[in-house]
Amino acid sequence: MGAFLTVLSLLITTGLAFLFLPQTLHFLGEPIGYYLGRPSRARRALLLDRVAAEQRAYEIEHKEDRKEEDDWEQIERATVGSAANGAGADRDWHGIVGFFHPFCNAGGGGERVLWAAIRATQKRWPEAICIVYTGDHDAAKAQILKRVQDRFNIHLHSPTVHFMYLTTRHYVLSSTWPRFTLLGQSLGSLILAFDAFSLLVPDIFIDTMGYAFSLGLCSILFPRVPTAAYVHYPTISTDMLDSLKTGGQGINAGAGEGYRGMAKQLYWKLFAKLYCRVGSSIDVVMTNSSWTQTHIKSLWGPYRNRRNKTIDHDIDIVFPPVAVEELEEAVPVDEASERKRGPYLLYIAQFRPEKKHQLILEAFSTLMKSRTIFPAWPDEAPKLILIGSVRDDDDAKRVYSLRLMAHELKIKDNVEFVCDATWPQMLGWMRRASVGVNSMWNEHFGIGVVEYQAAGLVSVVNDSGGPKLDIVVDIDGEPTGFHASTAEEYAEGFRKALSLSPEEMLAMRHRARKSAQRFTDGGFAEKWIQNMDRLVRLQISRNST
Structure with a gap:
C-alpha cells in the first residue's frame, strides 16, 4: 500500500x-x-x-502454405511518407x-x-x-x-x-x-x-x-x-460543457444549475485546460x-x-x-435478395448506457402500437434485433434490464437479443434485415452504421455526430437514410423506412452502399x-x- x-x-x-x-x-x-x-x-x-x-x-508449420492474398488493396511504398533523404521509411524497421x-x-x-x-x-x-x-x-x-x-x-x-x-x-x-x-x-x-x-x-x-x-x-x-x-x-468537449445547461443532452443534461452545478462547470473547465495541455505533448x-x-x-x-x-x-x-468489401460480397443487394428481407430493425452496438437501447425500445413500442401495415410485408409484424457484446457483469445486468423493459412494453415477442454474436451471425441478420438503427447522441463515428450501409440497410440514426456529418449523408442528391433524436422521431423514421415502395427501397439501398465505399479497410x-x-x-x- x-x-x-x-x-x-x-x-x-x-x-x-x-x-x-x-x-x-x-x-x-x-x-x-x-x-x-x-x-x-x-x-x-x-x-x-x-x-x-x-x-x-510458424515457418515450419506453414512452409507448405501459399501466401494469402490481401483482401484490401496493396499499399505502395511511395504513398507512405518519406525519410529525410526522400526515400521511403525503412521497411526493415x-x-x-x-x-x-x-x-x-x-x-x-x-x-x-x-x-x-x-x-x-x-x-x-x-x-x-x-x-x-x-x-x-x-x-x-x-x-x-x-x-x-x-x-x-x-x-x-x-x-x-x-x-x-x-x-x-x-x-x-x-x-x-x-x-x-x-x-x-x-x-x-x-x-x-x-x-x-x-x-x-x-x-x-x-x-x-x-x-x-x-x-x-x-x-x-x-x-x-x-x-x-x-x-x-x-x-471532454464543448458539447459536454454545453450539456450542463438546462435543455442539454447526454447523461449530465441540466447538471450545471445551482451552486453544485456552478462548481461542476468550474471543475470541467479546469479539467478541459489540463486535457488541452496533455494533448499538446502528443506527436501524431x-x-x-x-x-x-x-x-x-x-x-x-x-x-x-x-x-x-x-x-x-x-x-x-x-x-x-469497416469490412465494406466483405459485406458487399457477402450481402447481395438486388431484386432477388429483397425477397429474403423482412421488416426487421437491426441495432448493432455494445450494451453500454450511452448507446440508448431504452430509447429504441420505446420507439419500437410506439411503432408497434400504431399497428401500421407495411405494403411490402402485409402479413408480417416488424421485429427488433439487438446485437452487442457483453463485456462484464454490468453489461449482463444491463441486458437483463432491457429484457424486462421489453416485457413491460409488451413487445418482448418482437424483440430478440443476440449477445456476443460471431461475424457469420451478424452477416445472417444483415441479409435478412431492412433497417439499421443507431441511437447514441454525438456518436464519434459509427462503424456499425457504415456496416449497415455496406449491407444495403436503410439507416435510422441519431441526428448528431459522425452518423449525421460523415455517414448518413445525401448521395447523388438523394438520401441514404433518416435522422432522429426522440423516441417519436425514431418511430417515425422506422415507419418511413419500412413504408418505402420496393423500387424506392432498392434505390436507397444502392445509394447507402455507394456511401459506404468511402470507409474501406484499404x-x-x-x-x-x-x-x-x-x-x-x-x-x-x-x-x-
Whole structure:
C-alpha cells in the first residue's frame, strides 16, 4: 500500500505539473523514466527471443502454405511518407510498437481499429513487433486472436503480436471514481500507463482508446519515444460543457444549475485546460471523424500551435476501417435478395448506457402500437434485433434490464437479443434485415452504421455526430437514410423506412452502399501507414543522436 501511495502521489503531482510546471515536470521525468526503463531491457531481450522462437515454429508449420492474398488493396511504398533523404521509411524497421488498449478483447468498433492498425503495421513493417497493453487477464493470446478472427475477420501474424497484461485496469473504471470521474479516470490512466511501462518500454507508444494522459506521461518519462493518439471521442468537449445547461443532452443534461452545478462547470473547465495541455505533448494525432477532428482542433490546436506545429496537417482524419468489401460480397443487394428481407430493425452496438437501447425500445413500442401495415410485408409484424457484446457483469445486468423493459412494453415477442454474436451471425441478420438503427447522441463515428450501409440497410440514426456529418449523408442528391433524436422521431423514421415502395427501397439501398465505399479497410490502412511512417521516422531520428 505504501508503494502504491507513493506512485499515486507522484502521478497526481505529474498531472498538476502538466498544468502549472511543465519545465519542472520534464526536468524530473527523464531520470524517473531512465530508472523505470532499466528492468525493461531484460524483458525486451526475452520478448525478442520469444518472437524468434514463435517465428521459427510458424515457418515450419506453414512452409507448405501459399501466401494469402490481401483482401484490401496493396499499399505502395511511395504513398507512405518519406525519410529525410526522400526515400521511403525503412521497411526493415524492427522496433517495438506499443498499443495502449486495456480493453482489447471487448469486440467493439474501437477494437476493430486496433486490430486493423496492427494488421496494417505488420504488412508495412513485417520485422516490427506489436505489443498490446491489456487488462484482459481471462484471455490468452490464442483466445484473443481467435476472437479477432471470428468477430472482425482480421487475421494477424501471430509471432509478432504479443500481450502485456496490466494489473491496474480497475483504476480507469468509472465505478472506481464515483466522484470527480473525469479526473479520476485520467489519473487512473496514469497509473495504468505506469504499470505498462514497468512491464516494457516500447519504441513507439500509441493510445487507441482515448487515454491521452498516458501519452503525456510517456512524453515526460521517455522523450525519445514518439507518441500517437487515435481519438475516437474527446474526453471532454464543448458539447459536454454545453450539456450542463438546462435543455442539454447526454447523461449530465441540466447538471450545471445551482451552486453544485456552478462548481461542476468550474471543475470541467479546469479539467478541459489540463486535457488541452496533455494533448499538446502528443506527436501524431489521428481522429476518426470530422466531428471529432473539429473538437480536438478546438481543444488541442491552440496549445499545439504554440509548439510550432502546423495544425491543419497535424490532426488528421483517419476514418475507421469497416469490412465494406466483405459485406458487399457477402450481402447481395438486388431484386432477388429483397425477397429474403423482412421488416426487421437491426441495432448493432455494445450494451453500454450511452448507446440508448431504452430509447429504441420505446420507439419500437410506439411503432408497434400504431399497428401500421407495411405494403411490402402485409402479413408480417416488424421485429427488433439487438446485437452487442457483453463485456462484464454490468453489461449482463444491463441486458437483463432491457429484457424486462421489453416485457413491460409488451413487445418482448418482437424483440430478440443476440449477445456476443460471431461475424457469420451478424452477416445472417444483415441479409435478412431492412433497417439499421443507431441511437447514441454525438456518436464519434459509427462503424456499425457504415456496416449497415455496406449491407444495403436503410439507416435510422441519431441526428448528431459522425452518423449525421460523415455517414448518413445525401448521395447523388438523394438520401441514404433518416435522422432522429426522440423516441417519436425514431418511430417515425422506422415507419418511413419500412413504408418505402420496393423500387424506392432498392434505390436507397444502392445509394447507402455507394456511401459506404468511402470507409474501406484499404482506405484506413493507407492513412494509418502514412501517420505510422511519421512515427517511425521520428523514432529513428530521435535515437540516432
